Amino acid sequence: MIDYNSFRHFADSWGLLYMLIVFVGVVLFMFRPGAKDHAETAAKIALKDDHAPEGKE
DSSP: OOOHHHHHHHIIIIIHHHHHHHHHHHHHHHTSTTHHHHHHHHHTGGGOOOSOOTTOO
8 A cells, every 4th residue: 555655755756857857848848939929829819809799790
């Protein structure tokens, strides 16, 4: 049976390394050459009017 100390040991060693790799991967993904256009498009999604009022298309 896995107990608290086993989980704690895993989180202190491999869990921290895993989270560091994920963080670096996300940062590299966001700063890749084509990311600016995608980020601007995603930022405007909430402001986009998908449904125009009747008669004003």
